[in-house]
Amino acid sequence: MKIFKSLSVIAIVLSLFTNSFSNDKSEGYKIGDKVSDFTISNYDGNTYTLSNSGEKATVIIFMSTECPFVQPYTERLNNLNNEFSSKGISLWGINSNKTEPTEEVINHAKTKNYNFPIIKDMNNVVADQFGAARTPEVFVIDNSNMTLVYHGRIDDNKEASKVTSNDLENALNEFLAGKQISNTLTKAFGCGIKR
Amino acid sequence: MKKFILLFIFLTVSGASYSQVLLPADKVVLDSIRSANKGNVILFNFWATWCKPCTEEFPDLLKLNKNFKDKNFKLIFVSLDFGDELGDKTKAFLKKQGVDFVTYFNNFSKDEELINYMSKDWDGSIPGTFIFDQNNTLRKTLIGKHNYKKFKEVITKHLIN
Numbered sequence: 001m002k003i004f005k006s007l008s009v010i011a012i013v014l015s016l017f018t019n020s021f022s023n024d025k026s027e028g029y030k031i032g033d034k035v036s037d038f039t040i041s042n043y044d045g046n047t048y049t050l051s052n053s054g055e056k057a058t059v060i061i062f063m064s065t066e067c068p069f070v071q072p073y074t075e076r077l078n079n080l081n082n083e084f085s086s087k088g089i090s091l092w093g094i095n096s097n098k099t100e101p102t103e104e105v106i107n108h109a110k111t112k113n114y115n116f117p118i119i120k121d122m123n124n125v126v127a128d129q130f131g132a133a134r135t136p137e138v139f140v141i142d143n144s145n146m147t148l149v150y151h152g153r154i155d156d157n158k159e160a161s162k163v164t165s166n167d168l169e170n171a172l173n174e175f176l177a178g179k180q181i182s183n184t185l186t187k188a189f190g191c192g193i194k195r
Numbered sequence: 196m197k198k199f200i201l202l203f204i205f206l207t208v209s210g211a212s213y214s215q216v217l218l219p220a221d222k223v224v225l226d227s228i229r230s231a232n233k234g235n236v237i238l239f240n241f242w243a244t245w246c247k248p249c250t251e252e253f254p255d256l257l258k259l260n261k262n263f264k265d266k267n268f269k270l271i272f273v274s275l276d277f278g279d280e281l282g283d284k285t286k287a288f289l290k291k292q293g294v295d296f297v298t299y300f301n302n303f304s305k306d307e308e309l310i311n312y313m314s315k316d317w318d319g320s321i322p323g324t325f326i327f328d329q330n331n332t333l334r335k336t337l338i339g340k341h342n343y344k345k346f347k348e349v350i351t352k353h354l355i356n
Contacts, residue, residue, distance in 0.1 A: 039212060068245050156306070157306075164305075187310045188306055188307065188308065189310070191320070191321070192320040192322075194248075
């Protein structure tokens with residue numbers, strides 16, 4: 001476990017444009033905003049750089065090991081990753097909760113068998129940059145111009161059988177088809193990110 | 196439906212001790228609570244038993260309720276616990292906290308409808324607290340855990356008579 005802890009030391013390089021970090025923290029991003037690049041050296045030994053994800057778009061989902069609004073989404077998120085990873089879309093789960101240490105995040109990801117990376121955001125730097133407030137909370141970034149194109153929920157019901165609107169999936173399909181995303185901003189209940 | 200509305204208006208206004216009565220809250224119910232409490236400052240608190248900051252601030256809200264109960268103030272708890280938790284977990288928590296008034300649970304067909312009903316600016320994070328003045332206008336939104344001092348400060352500010 002010591003190895004995990006030492007590996008989990010995260011170096012985040014924020015190549016800021018004009019805004020200072022404190023501005024990022026207070027305001028977050030709006031649809032169409034340019035997103036500042038970041039790099040995280042994760043506990044899994046990989047380095048994740050937003051601009052180098054090498055894909056058409058990156059889906060960032062703020063996650064939690066405990067939040068009951070997150071737990072029912074495992075299968076749906078794995079299915080989304082299966083569907084879109086081959087189409088040039090990367091899905092990253094980010095855990096920014098101060099109350100959920102790296103070791104817990106690792107164990108939880110193993111138990112859940114996520115098929116996409118779960119990245120530990122030490123000191124909530126990425127959450128602050130995006131203005132993320134809750135889990136689950138989704139941000140989709142168009143990697144061609146590093147702009148935010150979707151912000152909100154995965155779908156409209158934590159119970160899979162009651163979903164009537166697959167908002168994230170719809171947004172990604174529209175994005176890939178080169179269409180304007182019809183619903184760029186959606187809301188859902190979530191657990192506050194513990195900073 | 197009318198009978199139901201009359202029942203909860205009676206329970207809400209009378210302040211009778213109906214221990215751990217948990218009623219469904221949708222738009223019609225919340226509208227009725229607000230109109231029945233015109234003249235009162237209303238504090239809506241959205242919480243869940245599994246939400247640690249929610250349960251941590253809960254006693255402070257009860258203290259507020261106790262200290263302001265004779266001062267045109269109404270506290271409305273709305274639980275976001277899931278269906279299978281409401282029966283045991285939610286009621287057990289309410290009982291442990293000594294809640295002896297009617298509380299509610301989310302019964303909107305879509306969560307986003309409730310979120311937008313309370314405030315277009317609310318992103319859905321809980322705990323979420325919304326304070327309406329005596330004219331039924333939303334005056335303050337508090338997202339995240341707050342303490343008695345903060346709640347009291349906001350209530351006092353909007354309690355003009």
